[in-house]
Structures are given as structure tokens and as C-alpha cells.
Amino acid sequence: xxxxxxxxxxxxxxxxxxxxxxxxxxxxxxxxxxxxxxxxxxxxxxxxxxxxxxxxxxxxxxxxxxxxxxxxxxxxxxxxxxxxxxxxxxxxxxxxxxxxxxxxxxxxxxxxxxxxxxxxxxxxxxxxxxxxxxxxxxxxxxxxxxxxxxxxxxxxxxxxxxxxxxxxxxxxxxxxxxxxxxxxxxxxxxxxxxxxxxxxxxxxxxxxxxxxxxxxxxxxxxxxxxxxxxxxxxxxxxxxxxxxxxxx
Amino acid sequence: xxxxxxxxxxxxxxxxxxxxxxxxxxxxxxxxxxxxxxxxxxxxxxxxxxxxxxxxxxxxxxxxxxxxxxxxxxxxxxxxxxxxxxxxxxxxxxxxxxxxxxxxxxxxxxxxxxxxxxxxxxxxxxxxxxxxxxxxxxxxxxxxxxxxxxxxxxxxxxxxxxxxxxxxxxxxxxxxxxxxxxxxxxxxxxxxxxxxxxxxxxxxxxxxxxxxxxxxxxxxxxxxxxxxxxxxxxxxxxxxxxxxxxxxxxxxxxxxxxxxxxx
Numbered sequence: 001x002x003x004x005x006x007x008x009x010x011x012x013x014x015x016x017x018x019x020x021x022x023x024x025x026x027x028x029x030x031x032x033x034x035x036x037x038x039x040x041x042x043x044x045x046x047x048x049x050x051x052x053x054x055x056x057x058x059x060x061x062x063x064x065x066x067x068x069x070x071x072x073x074x075x076x077x078x079x080x081x082x083x084x085x086x087x088x089x090x091x092x093x094x095x096x097x098x099x100x101x102x103x104x105x106x107x108x109x110x111x112x113x114x115x116x117x118x119x120x121x122x123x124x125x126x127x128x129x130x131x132x133x134x135x136x137x138x139x140x141x142x143x144x145x146x147x148x149x150x151x152x153x154x155x156x157x158x159x160x161x162x163x164x165x166x167x168x169x170x171x172x173x174x175x176x177x178x179x180x181x182x183x184x185x186x187x188x189x190x191x192x193x194x195x196x197x198x199x200x201x202x203x204x205x206x207x208x209x210x211x212x213x214x215x216x217x218x219x220x221x222x223x224x225x226x227x228x229x230x231x232x233x234x235x236x237x238x239x240x241x242x243x244x245x246x247x248x
Numbered sequence: 249x250x251x252x253x254x255x256x257x258x259x260x261x262x263x264x265x266x267x268x269x270x271x272x273x274x275x276x277x278x279x280x281x282x283x284x285x286x287x288x289x290x291x292x293x294x295x296x297x298x299x300x301x302x303x304x305x306x307x308x309x310x311x312x313x314x315x316x317x318x319x320x321x322x323x324x325x326x327x328x329x330x331x332x333x334x335x336x337x338x339x340x341x342x343x344x345x346x347x348x349x350x351x352x353x354x355x356x357x358x359x360x361x362x363x364x365x366x367x368x369x370x371x372x373x374x375x376x377x378x379x380x381x382x383x384x385x386x387x388x389x390x391x392x393x394x395x396x397x398x399x400x401x402x403x404x405x406x407x408x409x410x411x412x413x414x415x416x417x418x419x420x421x422x423x424x425x426x427x428x429x430x431x432x433x434x435x436x437x438x439x440x441x442x443x444x445x446x447x448x449x450x451x452x453x454x455x456x457x458x459x460x461x462x463x464x465x466x467x468x469x470x471x472x473x474x475x476x477x478x479x480x481x482x483x484x485x486x487x488x489x490x491x492x493x494x495x496x497x498x499x500x501x502x503x504x505x506x507x508x509x510x511x
Contacts (some may be wrong), residue, residue, distance in 0.1 A: 052416055071414035073407050081429055081507050094425070114496040122508055142415060 002066045002178045003052065003146050004028040009060030010047055011203075020203035021047050024061065026199055027206055029146070033181045034172065036189035039199030039207075040242065045182040048204075049148045052180070067178075070144025074151045076135035078123040084134055085110070085119040091142040102141065109137045113171060128156050129164040136171055145170065149181040153188065165222045167190060188243075190234045191222040198241055208241055210234065294475035299483065302476045312484075318387070319450055320488060322378055326385025326446040331439050333386070334393025342346040342401040342427065343419055359395055363388040367452050376457040384456075385449030389442045400434045401427050432507075436500045443492050447485065462488070 010022040021044040029035050037045050044169060050056040053071045054062055077086050088106050092098045110116045113133055123131055132152065139147065152168065153161040169192055172179050183189050189196050193212055200207040214228035225231060250297045282288040283295035289297075290463075306312035341348040351406045371380040404427055412422045454463025462481050469477030 055410065055413055069414075071411070073411060075405075075407055077405075077408045077411040079408075079426070079430070081432075083508065090425070092414070094415045094417045094421050 001028045002031050004064040005176055007061035008051060008058045010058050015203060016235060023203035023205050025206060029178050032176045034193045036193035036196045038180045038189050038196060038202050043199045043202055044204040045199060046150055049150050049182055065146060067145030068143050069146045070139035072135055072139050072149045072152050074154050076130055076131040080123055083120050083122060084115060087134055088138045088141055091138055095142060106141050129160050131189055132164050133167055136168055140175060147177045147179040151183055169222050186235055186238045190231055191225040193239055294479050298476045299479045303480050315461055315465055322381045322450045323446045325382045326449055327442050330386040330389045331393055331442050334390045335397050337394045338397035338401060341398050349382040355395060358391045364452050367456060371457055381450055381453030384453035385446040389445035393438055393442060396438055398432045440493060440496050445491060447489050
């Protein structure tokens with residue numbers, strides 16, 4: 001296990017009193033596994049990620065992480081005045097880890113993932129998909145072993161979304177990173193992940209977990225996953241789970 | 249295709265500039281002719297040719313340079329000290345939410361106050377020389393600088409700050425690597441506005457106490473009903489303000505070019 005959540009609870013203090021967001025969340029992530037976190041909107045998925053990333057302190061329970069955590073957001077958050085290369089080394093700069101080895105690693109990733117020729121460009125000159133790749137490499141550059149992706153494709157149009165998720169999936173698998181991806185898109189969850197965790201409505205608990213095993217003739221990628229006959233079955237199951245809980 | 253477009257653009261621009269010059273010449277012409285045929289009373293309106301003659305006299309006797317240099321010095325000092333201090337205070341307010349909440353009502357009141365009312369106090373505090381007038385200029389622009397810069401600083405996209413925090417950036421790093429550079433263009437905009445405000449302060453200060461400067465010339469001309477002197481002062485003033493504005497524009501261009509195409 002690279003990451004373990006033990007009875008993680010969270011409440012916020014608001015004007016009306018206490019807002020219970022998470023109620024004893026338990027799950028863990030194996031090495032190299034991609035886990036999708038789905039649930040109704042407002043169910044505390046982002047809060048869970050923020051707790052794992054250490055940006056929020058849980059009010060109960062604990063998070064055990066073995067390895068550096070990297071966070072990727074809905075938008076790429078590239079800094080427009082920095083070149084692509086300068087954007088990628090931002091995290092290294094902040095953590096004062098800009099060693100020759102780290103620079104070599106960054107260069108290798110830029111070359112491997114088709115961004116080397118753009119290293120001196122500014123973000124505004126790149127397409128949405130390329131920008132998202134830059135954001136991922138920026139996260140990986142600091143040596144993150146566990147990746148948290150918070151609806152990373154939500155701001156992209158459908159076509160780009162499919163292509164970018166393909167890109168990002170390949171990079172994550174290639175770099176053997178353990179990943180949690182938060183999404184409200186069920187097809188995206190099935191196509192990207194090895195396991196899906198469904199959270200209930202607020203206060204969120206882990207409602208159900210599915211291991212995703214797709215029968216496929218070809219190598220599994222988010223695009224090819226959509227062709228599997230099992231894809232529909234998982235989709236229907238998830239759909240039912242999420243809608244059962246909806247108020248009539 | 250591209251060349252053709254830029255040619256068309258250049259031609260359009262040339263035409264625009266020529267029209268603008270024609271408009272100015274027309275305005276001056278009507279003024280001059282109106283004054284000469286008695287349509288405008290020269291005593292109240294003066295006329296462009298008398299202003300030009302007077303300017304030439306001041307230029308030949310070198311008197312004008314003393315007035316220009318003293319006002320220019322006061323304005324540049326006012327802008328520089330006021331802008332730097334204002335941005336510093338805005339930075340401190342950004343860094344401490346508690347302090348900014350504490351000071352908010354006071355800043356709002358100070359902002360609503362017509363700052364020229366403070367000018368006599370500033371002059372009593374700092375003396376009637378350059379120091380007093382610079383302080384008047386600062387008092388006029390610093391509050392606006394603080395408030396607008398602070399607002400730019402706190403209006404950063406929250407997700408970008410979260411991104412910085414996810415790399416465990418401290419407050420200082422968030423400021424130097426994100427908040428300040430992303431607001432560079434806005435800050436230059438604030439400095440541009442400060443040019444006009446600093447001139448207001450300098451002229452008001454010179455009206456009140458000075459023995460030299462463009463404001464002094466205008467005030468003196470007004471007191472002895474020398475409208476040509478007043479008008480000359482106003483023209484010089486607008487030219488100086490314009491030149492300073494363009495200078496800041498140039499600095500902005502150089503800064504942004506240095507940084508690359510990303511704005």
C-alpha cells in the first residue's frame with residue numbers, strides 16, 4: 001500500500017453550525033494503481049484530495065502516504081510569463097531541488113512526451129492538451145509517487161478530453177505512478193481506472209468499490225477500454241448505485 | 249497576406265494621426281483668428297501666438313528650465329516614493345489577512361476623502377520646499393495605490409495558489425513567484441494612473457507655497473491676469489505628463505519583452 005486512509009473524518013464550521021463532509025473514510029491504494037473517486041456533487045471528493053495532499057487537516061483519522069504527493073487540478077494553472085521549461089521546473093525551484101539529476105529527468109520527460117521542441121515557448125502558444133501534459137510533468141518533476149487528479153479534463157471539450165486522457169493515462173502508467181482521479185464522468189472513471197470507489201452523499205462514506213476488469217483483445221488504454229463489452233455493464237452498475245441514493 | 253494587412257493597418261494609422269494633427273491645427277487656428285478679430289476677448293483667452301512668443305522668451309532666458317526641472321523632480325519623486333511605498337503596504341496587507349481586516353474601514357475613509365484637503369497639513373509637516381510638495385503628491389496617490397494593488401493581489405485565482413501550496417511553497421515564494429509577476433502589468437497600470445495624480449499633488453502644492461515650478465507659474469499668471477502665462481503653464485504641464493506617460497509605456501514594453509511573449 002502506498003497510500004492509506006484510516007477513518008478520515010472532516011467537518012467545517014460554518015455560520016449554521018457544523019457541516020459534516022466526510023464520515024470515516026477508509027480506503028487504500030496499491031502501487032501503480034489508478035483509482036477513480038466518484039460520487040454525487042458536493043460529496044466531498046475534492047475535500048478528500050485536499051486532505052491527502054496535506055492542504056487540509058482532517059478532523060479525525062489519519063492519512064498514511066509512502067512517497068511524495070503530486071496534485072493536478074482542473075485547470076493546468078501554467079504561469080503565462082514563464083516558458084514551458086520554466087513552468088515544468090516551478091515545483092523543483094520552490095523546493096530548492098533543482099539538481100543536475102532533476103534537470104536531466106525533466107529533460108527526459110519533455111523529450112519522451114513530445115514537448116521538447118516547445119520548451120522555450122510560452123503556454124499561450126500550446127493547445128489545451130499539451131498544456132495539461134506540461135502540468136502533469138511539472139507535478140512529476142518533483143518526484144511525486146502518488147498523483148491526485150481533480151477532474152483534470154473537465155475544462156476540455158469532448159474531443160480533446162478523450163485524446164488528453166489517453167495521453168495522461170499513458171504517462172501515468174509509463175512512469176508507474178499510483179493515482180487517485182476524481183471525476184463525475186462515469187465513462188471517464190471506467191476507462192481510466194483499475195478500481196472505482198463510490199462515495200455516498202454528504203457526509204460521505206465509501207459506499208461501494210468496483211475492481212475494473214475489462215476483457216479486451218488489444219492493449220488497454222482509455223480509448224480501447226470503451227470498446228470492451230464489460231464497459232456498459234460497469235456503467236449500468238455505477239449509474240444504478242449513484243441514482244439509488246438520489247431523493248425521489 | 250500578412251504584409252498586405254500590415255500595410256493597410258499602417259496606412260489607416262497614418263491617416264488617423266494626420267486627422268488628429270489637423271484637428272489640433274484647426275482648434276489653434278480658430279482660437280488665434282477668433283482672438284485677432286475680437287470674437288474672443290484676448291484678456292480672458294490669450295491666443296496661441298502670444299503663448300508661443302512668451303514660451304520663446306522663457307526658453308531664451310533659460311528661466312523655463314528651472315521651473316520645469318523643479319516640478320519634474322517633485323513629480324518623479326512623488327510617483328516613485330508613493331508607488332513603492334503603496335505597493336509595499338499592499339504586500340503587507342496581502343500577507344496578513346488580520347491586518348487588512350483591521351485597517352479596511354480606515355482605508356475606505358481615507359480613500360473617500362478628497363486628498364487635496366490634506367495638502368496644508370503635509371506642508372506644515374514637511375516644510376514649504378520640495379519636501380513638502382513631494383509629500384502632498386504622495387498623500388494624493390498612495391491610498392489609491394494601496395487599495396487597487398491590494399485588490400489585484402487578493403484576486404488571484406485560488407486554484408493557482410493551491411497549486412503553489414501543493415508544492416509546499418511558503419508565503420514569500422507564493423508572492424515572488426506568483427502574485428507579483430502575475431500582476432506586473434496591473435502594477436504598471438497603477439503607476440500610469442499615479443502620473444496624473446502626482447501632477448495634481450505637485451500643482452496643488454506649488455499653488456499653496458512654492459517660489460518656483462509650473463504650478464507657481466500658473467498661480468502667478470492667474471494672480472496678475474497674465475492669461476498667456478497661465479496657458480503656457482498648462483500646455484507645458486500637459487506635454488510633461490504625456491512624455492512621462494510614454495516613458496512608462498516604454499519601460500513596460502522593455503520589461504515585457506525581457507520576459508518574453510507571456511504577458
